[in-house]
Amino acid sequence: MAFEPPQRLVRALGETAPDGDDWLEKLPEAVQRAVALRELTVERVQVPGGRSSLVVLVRYADGTPAVLKLAPPRFRPEAERAALAHWGGLGAVQLLEGPVTEGVLVLERLHPDVSVRSLPEAKALLEAAGTLRRLWVEPPDESGAHSFESVAERTGRQARAMRASADAEVAPLVDAALAAREELLASPPEHRLLHGTFRQSKVLAGERMPWLAVGPDPVVGECAFDLARLVRDRVEDLIASPSGAATTRRRVKRLAESLEVDQERLRGWTLFRAVESGVRARRVGRAGDAELLLEFAGWL
Incomplete structure (x- = not known):
């Protein structure tokens, strides 16, 4: 072939x-x-x-x-x-x-061309959140064949890369994101197997069930870390909207309540993950993506 x-x-x-x-x-x-x-x-x-x-x-x-x-x-x-x-x-x-x-x-x-992103925004968030909830299970015994990376380990690598590549323009956001990480890691509320890179495009239509998640980069830690990536879905639409900042804050509140996650912890991980992604996009030359992500982070 x-x-x-x-x-x-x-x-x-x-x-x-x-x-x-x-x-x-x-x-x-x-x-x-x-x-x-x-x-x-x-x-x-x-x-x-x-x-x-x-x-x-x-x-x-x-x-x-x-x-x-x-x-x-x-x-x-x-x-x-x-x-x-x-x-x-x-x-x-x-x-x-x-x-x-x-x-x-x-x-x-599955149906590779049909994701929940094809649904209206409110319905897409509802279906995606319901799918994510089913994935939050106790991780397998660490003595098994595979030991998963922890949220602390993964974000530690990311934090080091952020510090190394942050310039004066993004330094305040990076400092805020790193401070949020330190505070969040001090007292994690649960230890679950997480998808790791969950978003609407990672939920496809299936036959066994209406919607199924694909493409995990699994990690173990608290649920708010997983949910944080979903908060910024359709970030380009949020940035283009005059009410984008208010919509983002309402989304944090709604998702936190629907999945019984602490709202402030969700906001903190959303900030960290958005800044990390924005700084990484700048580092590899994706200036447009970086601008969107860092503006979004500034709303949190």
Whole structure:
């Protein structure tokens, strides 16, 4: 099978690839091996696809539809596999096979072009929040095959990168975000398995259930950290609205109440995650994204 990786994936991996990384160059061969090993028939590569993995729509020999997903090691595909196995299809896409090839997942086929983002905003937030609630379960025993990164560990790496790349223009926001993190980590209220990168586009229409989450970058910690990313969904619409700041504050309140999360903790993690994403976007040259995210952060 000859194919070109989606340009969205090529651009995103180019922003983060370490020196000497050749995952993209080896990707066609890896896909061929994965398809041949399972005797799959390829339908198409999902376009535009994601920013950290290649998604291929396939069928087994008996006609069962499936998704073949390949991701570089730095995006932790084995952690994704472990989380999906732990959830067992409750609220999330289901694994169709165990670990056969490192970095290769075979998943149930959802409707890849239909996410909750296609719904009106209020309905989309409601459905997304309901899906997220089902994922917040006790993490597996740490003595098992996979130990997940903690919120403290992940945000510690992010905090160091923020400090290293913050200039005078963004320093006040970075300082506020780092202070919020320190305060939040001092007394986490619960310890749950989290999706890690949850947003509306990560919830797809399914057959088993109306909506199922995909693409986790799992982490363990408090639920407010997970919910924080959902707060800024459709950030471009918020920024364009004259009432964007007020809408954002109402959204924090509504989501916190609906999922029984402390409102101030949600606001704090939303601030940290928005500033971290904005500073990272500046660092890799995505000035437009950075501007949106940092303006949004200033409202919190």
